[in-house]
Amino acid sequence: MLNRTVSTPFLASVIAHDPRVAEIVRSAGDLAGGKLPRPVLVSRASLDPEELASSDLVVLDLSTTGPASMEIMMDTVGSAPHVPILALVAPGDPDLASRALVAGAGAVVRFDASAPSAPTVVGDAIREFLGSIQKLPRDVHIHPRGPLASSHPDLFGTYTRRYAREVLARSDRHRGIREHTSELHQLIGDLTAIDAAPVDLSDLHMVALRALCRDTSTAGQRRLVHDARVVLVESMGLMAGQYRERCLYGRRLGGADDGELA
Incomplete structure (x- = not known):
C-alpha cells in the first residue's frame, strides 16, 4: 500500500551499464508519474556527484554488473550519500540484495530485464519508494525502518x-x-x-x-x-x-x- 500518490514530476539519475536496462528504467519513470532524464550510461570512474546530488532519487542497476556490483554501490553512496538509492538486482542473487541494503540502498527490486513486465515492475517500485520517503526538516529525504x-x-x-x-x-x-x-x-x-x-x-x-x-x-x-x-x-x-x-x-x-x- 502506498503512503501517498506521486503527483509531481521527480528528477532521477539513472546509472546503468546496459542500454536496454536504461531504456526500461526511463519507461518505468514515465509509468511512475515522473520524468527521468535521458538514460545515463556510466562507468564506475565517471560518476557525476553534481548530477547525483541534484536528483530526487538514484536508480542504480546492479543486475548486469557482476563482481563489481558492490564497488559501484559504494561509489554511488560515497558520491551522494544524502540521495535515496533504488537498486535493481538480478532475481538469482539474494546475497547482493541484502548487501546493497546494508551498504546504503533505500530499497531493492529484483529485476529481470528480459521480462515483458520489467517496466511496470520498476515503475511500481519507483512509485512506492517515493511514496515511502518521508520529509524531515531541511528537506532531508529519509526512510527509517526501526x-x-x-x-x-x-x-x-x-x-x-x-x-x-x-x-x-x-x-x-x-x-x-x-x-x-x-x-x-x-x-x-x-x-x-x-x-x-x-x-x-x-x-x-x-x-x-x-x-x-x-x-x-x-x-x-x-x-x-x-x-x-x-x-x-x-x-x-x-x-x-x-x-x-x-x-x-x-x-x-x-x-x-x-x-x-x-
Whole structure:
C-alpha cells in the first residue's frame, strides 16, 4: 500500500551499464508519474556527484554488473550519500540484495530485464519508494525502518543530533581542527538503556549522514562518509558489547556460575 500518490514530476539519475536496462528504467519513470532524464550510461570512474546530488532519487542497476556490483554501490553512496538509492538486482542473487541494503540502498527490486513486465515492475517500485520517503526538516529525504524512529520521533531526533555531533567531531579531529573527548560510549549506553536495536543505530547513521552532507562539498561529503562509517562500526561494536554485558549480568543474578557464563 502506498503512503501517498506521486503527483509531481521527480528528477532521477539513472546509472546503468546496459542500454536496454536504461531504456526500461526511463519507461518505468514515465509509468511512475515522473520524468527521468535521458538514460545515463556510466562507468564506475565517471560518476557525476553534481548530477547525483541534484536528483530526487538514484536508480542504480546492479543486475548486469557482476563482481563489481558492490564497488559501484559504494561509489554511488560515497558520491551522494544524502540521495535515496533504488537498486535493481538480478532475481538469482539474494546475497547482493541484502548487501546493497546494508551498504546504503533505500530499497531493492529484483529485476529481470528480459521480462515483458520489467517496466511496470520498476515503475511500481519507483512509485512506492517515493511514496515511502518521508520529509524531515531541511528537506532531508529519509526512510527509517526501526521502531525508535516510528514510535519516538522526538527521542530519535535527539539521538540523531548527538550522533551527528560525534561524526563532525571525529571529522574535525582528523583534520587537526580540534581535540575531542568522545561521547560515543555515553550515547550507546543511553541507546541500550532504552533497548534500541541495531536497526535503530543504522537509522541514526543514515539520517545524520544525509543531513550533514546536505550542504557540503563533494570532497567534504566523501570525508564525512568515511568518518561516519568509522563511527558506525565503533557504535555497533559498543552496542553488541553492552548487550552482552547485560545478558551476562542477568544470568549471574539468576545464579549462573563462572563455568556457565564462560
